[in-house]
Amino acid sequence: MELLWELQKIDLDLKNIEEERDRYPKEMNKLSEKQSLEKERIHKEREKLESLEKDRRQKEKNLVTEQDKIKRSEGRMSEVKTNKEYQALLSEIETFKQAVSRVEEEILLVMDEIDELKKDLSKREKEIVITVEKFETEKKKIEEKMAQDDVVWEEKLARKEILSKQVESKLFKLYNMLKEKRQGIGMVSVRNETCQGCFVNVPPQMFIEVQKNKSLIRCPNCNRILYWDGNGEKK
Ligand SMILES: [Zn+2]
Structure with a gap:
């Protein structure tokens, strides 16, 4: 990730x-x-x-x-x-x-x-x-x-x-596909339980999972791969 x-x-x-x-x-x-x-x-x-x-x-x-x-x-x-x-x-x-x-x-x-x-x-x-x-x-x-x-x-x-x-090649392919479709952005950060790509809220449970940065989780709204980048601060 x-x-x-x-x-x-x-x-x-x-x-x-x-x-x-x-x-x-x-x-x-x-x-x-x-x-x-x-x-x-x-x-x-x-x-x-x-x-x-x-x-x-x-x-x-x-x-x-x-x-x-x-x-x-x-x-x-x-x-x-x-x-x-x-x-x-x-x-x-x-x-x-x-x-x-x-x-x-x-x-x-x-x-x-x-x-x-x-x-x-x-x-x-x-x-x-x-x-x-x-x-x-x-x-x-x-x-x-x-x-x-x-x-x-x-x-x-x-x-x-x-x-x-x-x-990982499967992940890389998915990323490229999303990037192509979503104005060059296939992966976005999540802040304050909000997807920074489409600015729609993600469910709290999903937000907790995203913060682990362990598994592939995609925004339920825009489908982009979600990433936890800290809350705008350094981790
Ligand atoms: Zn989104």
Whole structure:
């Protein structure tokens, strides 16, 4: 019974490692996906920033053009002969001045947008450095755990080989059959007169027998082989 109990514990450990081997690569993929999404976002923001800067430079050129127009018109002031011409020139200059102030406003707006984006971008860039660091640490941890799992796996498997031969073959077959049917658990402990596999009470007389760990006793409800492992404490 003790040997079979040890075997059951090993089988659970092996199952646990199997689940970890399945889960770890998925966890890593998730982390790396999150990281590339964030990098993509930063890339897009940088592109937007570039296009805003381009826009700003274009507007500044426009501003210079409009200012030149004003200067040229003002230069023509001395050549004006009639009042009508003078009025026309004044109104032309006024139009150019309006254009200048419009372009100036536009430039201010673009500059505001650029400032906002730069702030956001520098925050994101700081964050991504931390995210990448975290990812590398996590990745290392997972890789170490997987390597450790491999070692434990080999050890447990070797011990399982030995136990499989030592346990009475009829009992071993029964155990394997139950394990197959009952989510990897063929043998369970009993605590407080309750089967720890299905959590149904076992009859008091049976409980007394189980505590001896001498004979094959199975749970009347889930059929698993019962084992006395102390009441959660060491025997
Ligand atoms: Zn049970």
